[in-house]
Amino acid sequence: MEKTVQAVYRNGVLEPLEELQLEESQQVTITVADSALGAEDPSGFFTQEEWAKAGADNITWAETQRVLSNVPGSLAETVIEQREER
Helix, strand or coil, X not given: CCCCCCEEEECCEEEECCCXXXXXXXXXXXXXXXXXXXXXXXXXXXXXXXXXXXXXXXXXXXXXXXXXXXXXXXHHHHHHHHHXXX
């Protein structure tokens, strides 16, 4: 299982901000990313599979502009809505 969760570091311990389905004493691998980088570093917004699929896309700049011109309202709101649907 692979899952990304938010956590807080307090008194030398990482505390997940949501329930984890782990067995007592189960060992896991943790990758730490500073949340402050999130706004500048888009890599954490997508899974490895999504990045690989996007790398194979052959989309032109003109096609991108055409599609984005049809997005009503705020592009940010649209992206947030789509991510919440997942």
